[in-house]
Amino acid sequence: MITVTGARKNYGDFAALDDVDIEIPSGSLTALLGPSGSGKSTLLRSIAGLETLDHGTVRIAGKDVTDVTPQKRDIGFVFQHYAAFKHMTVRENVAFGLKIRKRPKAEITKRVDDLLEIVGLGGFQNRYPAQLSGGQRQRMALARALAVDPQVLLLDEPFGALDAKVRADLRTWLRRLHDEVHVTTVLVTHDQEEALDVADRIAVMNAGRIEQIGAPDELYDRPANTFVMSFLGTVSKLNGVLVRPHDIRLARQPELPAAEQGEAGTGVIRSTVERVVRLGFEVRVELRNDATGELFTTQITRGEAQDLGLVAGDTVYAHAPIGVRDGADTPA
Numbered sequence: 001m002i003t004v005t006g007a008r009k010n011y012g013d014f015a016a017l018d019d020v021d022i023e024i025p026s027g028s029l030t031a032l033l034g035p036s037g038s039g040k041s042t043l044l045r046s047i048a049g050l051e052t053l054d055h056g057t058v059r060i061a062g063k064d065v066t067d068v069t070p071q072k073r074d075i076g077f078v079f080q081h082y083a084a085f086k087h088m089t090v091r092e093n094v095a096f097g098l099k100i101r102k103r104p105k106a107e108i109t110k111r112v113d114d115l116l117e118i119v120g121l122g123g124f125q126n127r128y129p130a131q132l133s134g135g136q137r138q139r140m141a142l143a144r145a146l147a148v149d150p151q152v153l154l155l156d157e158p159f160g161a162l163d164a165k166v167r168a169d170l171r172t173w174l175r176r177l178h179d180e181v182h183v184t185t186v187l188v189t190h191d192q193e194e195a196l197d198v199a200d201r202i203a204v205m206n207a208g209r210i211e212q213i214g215a216p217d218e219l220y221d222r223p224a225n226t227f228v229m230s231f232l233g234t235v236s237k238l239n240g241v242l243v244r245p246h247d248i249r250l251a252r253q254p255e256l257p258a259a260e261q262g263e264a265g266t267g268v269i270r271s272t273v274e275r276v277v278r279l280g281f282e283v284r285v286e287l288r289n290d291a292t293g294e295l296f297t298t299q300i301t302r303g304e305a306q307d308l309g310l311v312a313g314d315t316v317y318a319h320a321p322i323g324v325r326d327g328a329d330t331p332a
């Protein structure tokens with residue numbers, strides 16, 4: 001367990017961390033998710049000991065490490081731009097921390113081989129970093145961070161510099177790696193899809209504070225406020241209620257089934273179809289709210305779209321049974 005209590009960090013007048021409390025359970029993969037400048041890296045670096053807090057404490061496995069140097073915190077760290085030793089092979093890079101710790105040679109060889117197998121670089125021991133792809137280099141960085149068997153693995157946008165396809169692959173791979181090695185991991189990302197995909201817990205940060213912490217489903221289904229809701233996906237505002245595209249239903253008639261007149265619902269909104277876009281199995285319908293002129297979109301199945309027979313210019317009646325009323329913020 002990592003426990004951060006009452007963490008404050010100011011740069012001049014600016015509060016990068018504004019009284020942050022967070023508990024990160026042992027063995028979890030927790031994502032710190034938030035927009036640029038929200039304090040994610042500052043929090044991660046404070047856990048690592050690379051930043052000194054103005055106030056507050058950091059505990060790792062029950063031990064107060066607030067004043068302990070990074071080297072003695074028993075952590076592995078991977079940055080977006082990993083600085084490999086260019087003149088050393090992959091094997092030597094990964095072995096580096098173990099050599100410094102003067103571990104027996106046979107043990108080092110075995111550990112390094114095992115790790116390179118785990119990160120999928122089994123045949124690459126003798127290559128130099130310049131001979132690896134960006135994704136392979138980040139996997140080598142992870143192997144190096146894991147080599148000394150740290151209690152905690154801290155990842156600061158480790159896939160941030162890679163293209164979308166490689167990122168997506170590495171995400172799946174990181175999840176599998178985590179299921180195998182179970183090391184307590186904290187991942188900084190500004191990409192909600194990445195967080196929803198790999199993390200078992202997400203802490204959403206905004207302006208130096210944590211807005212909400214929970215399992216991905218929990219945050220998605222029960223966002224504490226409109227910030228969390230908007231950050232986790234596309235939202236539209238209908239009659240003052242924030243709703244997700246999948247929650248908006250369309251009908252040819254304005255009558256709303258009684259069962260769907262939820263308290264958190266939007267009521268019926270007379271709209272005009274602007275565009276119908278096929279996205280494989282689903283269809284995105286772009287609509288204009290007739291009363292306000294505002295544009296919004298909904299995503300429905302192809303079957304539903306065919307039943308409705310939608311074409312541009314049609315009048316339809318939209319409603320969403322669930323949503324978050326704007327201004328109903330209850331910051332955690």
Ligand SMILES: Nc1ncnc2c1ncn2[C@@H]1O[C@H](COP(=O)(O)OP(=O)(O)OP(=O)(O)O)[C@@H](O)[C@H]1O
Binds near residue numbers: 039042
């Ligand atoms: N050394 C510093 N001196 C002054 N301000 C700083 C320093 N480091 C960070 N900040 C400021 O603190 C705030 C939080 O920075 P931090 O790097 O933690 O944000 P972040 O959420 O990780 O953002 P990003 O995703 O852009 O990295 C930012 O506004 C940043 O400009």
